[in-house]
Amino acid sequence: MADSLVVALDWTPNGNHLGFYVAKDAGLYAEAGLDVSLLSPHDKAYQGTYLASQDSSEGAPKYVTPCSKLAAGEAHFAINSPEGVIGWNTAPGRPQLKAVAALLRDRNTSAIVTLKSSGRARPKDLDGCRYASYAARFEGRIVQRMIQADGGAGEYTEDTPPMLGIWNSLVSGNADATWVFMQWEGVEAKLKGVELNVFNVCDYGMPYAYAPCLCAHPDWLAQNSDTARRFLAATAEGYRRAAKDPAAAAAALVRGAKIENDGFEVDAALALGSAEYLADKMVDPETGAWGRMEDAVWDEYIKWLWEAGLLTTGIQSRHPDGGRSFSLDDLRDGKAGERIPLASVPKVFTNDYLP
Numbered sequence: 001m002a003d004s005l006v007v008a009l010d011w012t013p014n015g016n017h018l019g020f021y022v023a024k025d026a027g028l029y030a031e032a033g034l035d036v037s038l039l040s041p042h043d044k045a046y047q048g049t050y051l052a053s054q055d056s057s058e059g060a061p062k063y064v065t066p067c068s069k070l071a072a073g074e075a076h077f078a079i080n081s082p083e084g085v086i087g088w089n090t091a092p093g094r095p096q097l098k099a100v101a102a103l104l105r106d107r108n109t110s111a112i113v114t115l116k117s118s119g120r121a122r123p124k125d126l127d128g129c130r131y132a133s134y135a136a137r138f139e140g141r142i143v144q145r146m147i148q149a150d151g152g153a154g155e156y157t158e159d160t161p162p163m164l165g166i167w168n169s170l171v172s173g174n175a176d177a178t179w180v181f182m183q184w185e186g187v188e189a190k191l192k193g194v195e196l197n198v199f200n201v202c203d204y205g206m207p208y209a210y211a212p213c214l215c216a217h218p219d220w221l222a223q224n225s226d227t228a229r230r231f232l233a234a235t236a237e238g239y240r241r242a243a244k245d246p247a248a249a250a251a252a253l254v255r256g257a258k259i260e261n262d263g264f265e266v267d268a269a270l271a272l273g274s275a276e277y278l279a280d281k282m283v284d285p286e287t288g289a290w291g292r293m294e295d296a297v298w299d300e301y302i303k304w305l306w307e308a309g310l311l312t313t314g315i316q317s318r319h320p321d322g323g324r325s326f327s328l329d330d331l332r333d334g335k336a337g338e339r340i341p342l343a344s345v346p347k348v349f350t351n352d353y354l355p
Contacts, residue, residue, distance in 0.1 A: 002035040003227050008066035010079035010212055012040050012164065013257035013266055015183040015274030016103050017079075018249045019282070019290070021256035023238030032230040039075065040261045041066065042164060070217055071095050076224075077216050077231070079103070082209035082301060083138040089348045090340055091137075091315055098218050099349035101232060101291030102210035103239075106281035108202040110211055111186070112143060114177045115170065116195035123199050124152030132166045132175035133158045133328060139179070140332050141310045142206065149205040158328045183281075187273040209301040210293055213349070221353065233355040236290040243283045246275035291354045298349055306342045313337035 009017055020038055023029050029036040046064050066078035067088060077100070080088075088097040114120040120129060123146045133140055144154035156177075161169050167185050169175040171194060180186060182198070189196050201208045214235075221228050242249035250271035257264045283290050305311045314326045314337030326335055 002030065002033050003230075004035045004037070005077065005227070005231055006037045006039055006069075006075040007214075008039045008069045008075035008078040009041060010066050010081075011184075012042050013038070013253060013261060013264060014181070015187075015253070015271065015278050016181060016212055018242040018253055018275060018278065019103070019235050019239030021238075021253045021260075022242050022249050023234045024260065025252035025256050026238070026241065028234040028237055029231070032234045034227070034231055034234065036231070038256075038260050039066075039069075040257075040264060042261070042264065067097055067215060070097060070215060073217075073220075076220060077214055079212045080215050081136065082211055082213060082298075083142065083305070084136060085209075085213050085215060085348050086302060086305065086311075086345070087137040087315070088215075089346055090311065090313075092313075095217055095219070096346060096348075097215045098221070098347075099210070099213035099293065100216045100221070100228070100351075100353055101214040101235070102293050103212050103214060103291075104210070104278065104281050105284055105290075107208050107210055107297070108200050109183055109278075109281060110179060110181050110201055110208075112146065112177055112179050112199040112201070113170070113185070113189075114197045115173075116197055118176060118197070120176060121197050123147045123150035123204055126177050127152045127155050129156045129176035130174075131156050131158050132169045132178040133160050134163055134166065134179070135160045135316060135328060137316045137331075138305065138310050140328050141308075141336075142201075143177075143179070144332050145308050145310070146199065146201070146204040146206065154332070158332065160328070183274045183277045184270070187277055188267075188270055191269055191273060207297075207300040207304050209297050214291070216353075221350075225353065228353040229355070232291065232353050236355050239282045239290045240288060242275065243279050246279045247272060250275040289354075292351050293349050298347075302345055302348075303342065306340070306345075309334075309339070310336075311340045311342070311345070313340060 069075040070078035085099045140158045147154040170178050253271045254266045257266045
């Protein structure tokens with residue numbers, strides 16, 4: 001009997017996920033004795049975070065993310081940002097979820113963007129803007145440091161629309177800037193003739209780590225090491241095939257999303273453009289390895305967060321208590337708890353389960 005695994009995706013099916021869909025479409029998971037489900041955040045379980053809440057009852061909706069599902073045992077793997085990984089490893093009372101693979105070897109594929117028509121042509125121009133935020137613990141302060149590195153004050157408004165609507169909030173003019181993956185929203189903008197100003201995250205003093213990352217619970221890994229290795233080996237082969245044949249990978253993404261994710265429609269031209277953009281950004285061209293991470297990359301990013309004053313005990317909340325949890329505005333204003341000693345940050349990743 002095949003081992004069942006759930007992978008909680010960080011976004012609706014897109015180019016960053018090519019290797020998973022190729023591996024499933026080609027039967028690589030089945031050959032490895034695995035029955036893998038790919039959970040997209042357009043699922044109704046994500047109301048209140050990725051989706052607008054449909055619950056009219058009193059009280060705040062449960063804040064569900066891919067990694068909260070991982071922590072709760074509702075998924076075996078989940079995708080997160082590098083700062084999200086650090087957040088899980090530095091928040092008291094939460095499991096220290098570990099990055100087990102970098103989906104991309106290129107660390108500069110995400111960017112803060114504005115519409116070309118806005119006239120906000122560089123990060124310092126974001127002072128006074130409305131930034132559409134994913135409401136992550138370090139996000140707003142990272143954007144603030146990028147603005148300051150370009151000579152701005154770093155003073156702006158951080159709005160939090162439902163996450164799957166963030167891109168449309170920029171295009172429709174309801175936001176002035178947001179953070180996107182160039183392989184998806186960047187390609188979509190080109191296909192639709194939407195001109196963007198692009199501020200790549202590594203170009204303004206921040207040594208960004210691997211984005212996105214695949215994460216797992218360390219307890220589950222310790223108890224299921226063989227399953228984890230079989231899954232990652234099949235996934236690595238999926239990414240290698242995607243890099244070698246982007247057109248076939250794009251077709252597998254379109255086909256697989258419709259089958260795997262309740263008929264979800266991925267635009268074929270967008271999938272192809274994304275796959276072509278990512279073809280040289282997934283696999284090491286010299287070794288053919290996928291997913292491997294380096295201590296120096298993580299160490300440099302964590303040190304930057306600490307030196308910039310971002311590595312603090314405060315966590316974000318839409319219902320802050322002013323002690324352990326704070327609003328996004330509080331965090332940007334420096335009301336973010338105590339600084340976390342750099343030496344106390346545990347190792348946040350492992351390559352031990354990769355082929």
